[in-house]
Amino acid sequence: MDKLPHSVLLQILSRLNDSADVACCRVAWKAFDTVSPGIRSIHLQCSKEWYDMASSSQRIKPLKTVFLDLISKLETVESVCIVFVHWISRASDDFSLTDGDFAEWLPRVSGSLKSLSVSNYDTQSPSNVLVLISAYCCNLVSLKLDSAWLNVRNLNPMPTLTKYKAPREAGDSEFSLRKVFTVFPNVSSLCIQSEPWSELETYMNSYPEGWMILDGRKGLKTICAYLELADPSLTFSFLSCILDQCVGLSEVSLLMHIEDDIQRTIADSFWSKCVARWPGLKWRRGIRMSFMEDLWISDAISN
Template sequence: MATTHLEDLPSHLLVEILSRVADSGDLACCRLASRTLFSLSRFVSSASVSLRPASASPIPFKSRVLHLVSLLSASLLSLSLSTEPGRAADSDDDEGEWFDEADDLHLTSVDFLSTWLPLVCESLKELSIADCWSQSCFRRSGALSLISVLCNKLLKLEVRKAWLSVNGLKPMLRLTSLTLVYIRLDDEDLEKINECFPNLQFLSLMDVGGLKTPHIQLSHLKTFFWRVSNAPLSLSVHAPHLTELHLSCIEPKFLTLETPRLALLDLMISVPSGDIKLGHFQNLINLRFNSWDYMRLFKNLNGGHSVKTLELGVPDGEASTELEPSVIMIEDLVDLFCGLEELKLVGAARHSILGGLEDIKLCLKRLVIKVEKSNLYDFGAISEVLKLCTPCEVALLLPGDMESAAAKKDVVDKYARKFPEFRWK
């Protein structure tokens, strides 16, 4: 059998392989391995550098970053820097305890960014920085302002675990994607973000603290993930072209959604006791409510007749003995969601729907029920739900840690024998 050498691979494949070499020292070694790799290394357009144990890389992290950027300055389009060793950039785990504290890991420091960002700012399209929270939490950074001044062609920006300022922020008209995770913002609102990033189509704000009355007003926004970490007085979203919204909060006093084109609304409000205005939804198809009071949310919902898929769940971390899901009468559900095709019930939500005096049933195509390991054979509770539905397909979501596929099949078979009029999966 003929032997295939590395140099025999297509050039584009070799460039892809080199793009996955995160460490500047390793990349330098690859370049010296052959003339082919040396010549192709200048075409590497994507690089990712993550923290390593001191034993694995004696070179300080910031020095490695500067070396790599200098090496690829002519071709670099996408760069990811992370102080989270051996993890993807979206990990929320704490940093390891093994790194050398003498190595300054404050990646959003303006002084550090100024050493390498000018080398690639003219061509950089994507930038991701996951800072070291133990070193960045007490040092306010003007990183956003510097990036906005230098990186005029940036399309996608992601910053994690940092204390950021928006003072001096300049408009970035090409930026279409912004992700801020575990970020401290001292500003009381997001007006500067709205003003300087007007063309955002994707926005993710996850555990962004320090906001009291945040207001999102972005006319081009299409997808929005927002997990509110503190308890602001009010939340409002004005986005006329938004089609997908995932909003998680505790108990806002005021919530306003002016998002008429939503197709997917994923809303988690533990206790919706404040003033809630969900606006009018013209094209809402997928609706997910995670709350202890569904009916309060339903009463504020305009445009539920177009909903095809409805998912009901209860918040994690709450004791069901202290808070019980609000009761939903079957006739209210049928009236609110006359076009419903699929209903998904998670946890205690399956106990919240009750039959009325009239013989009214849900005409579904599919019923999905999530079953906990402690209640695998809760035939009584399942039976109460099935009584409210005409025969349809029923899917059981079983615990992922079950021993085998055969064990899962055994559970489904038992339900199928108990309720043969339904189609079980």
């Protein structure tokens, strides 16, 4: 192994899907440790097994310790992805990423960072993580902050960002697409989870005049929406407002919550109505069920 060129060793490490394996390789083989600073991405998944072992043994390092050690060693960081599983308690600081943690490493890598994804990241109080990201990451292209309670006030514009997941608003209910497109003016792909979608519907219902702000936006090409369909008519009105104004749209993906036959009937009717109303779009349909992964069940392309 020591005789292999450094470029080959670096390729081996770069092809590992989990950065925890990279950390193990660095410990097991000096040659890997030597070339590891050349890796440009971090992908860590905090599984239940990892959590249990780290909680019961001092020999297993917690996710946060591994992550901070990895990122401190890299010369250039272009992509960071951290995934927490749903059923891990994040009461322990060793398994959480707080504002202070982001402030510790984000400024150092912000100039090269192109993609940032933290899934099932949760907080018990409003987080300023998005504020920090907008302050430092001037070259970020893709951002995903899932299940986070985010403060969206005082954000700096992020013109390079083209892929964005709408957060849960902290502080008030006036979370609107105006804020999204003001801070991220060049977004081409937008994914909105069920909680922020519900907040957007509520805001639209209370302040209908506030929605005439998309101004025929041509840059938005794809939308993915997670729908509860508690009030199908309100959901359709909100969707209509977006689709009728964003004239550059080409694809819409809808994941609808279905647990029984009644919800399935409502979802089928809603789906048919959407496809018939906007015949020029490519449609993708998915199902969301409790404790299961999202399931894509059909595509519909209207002529």
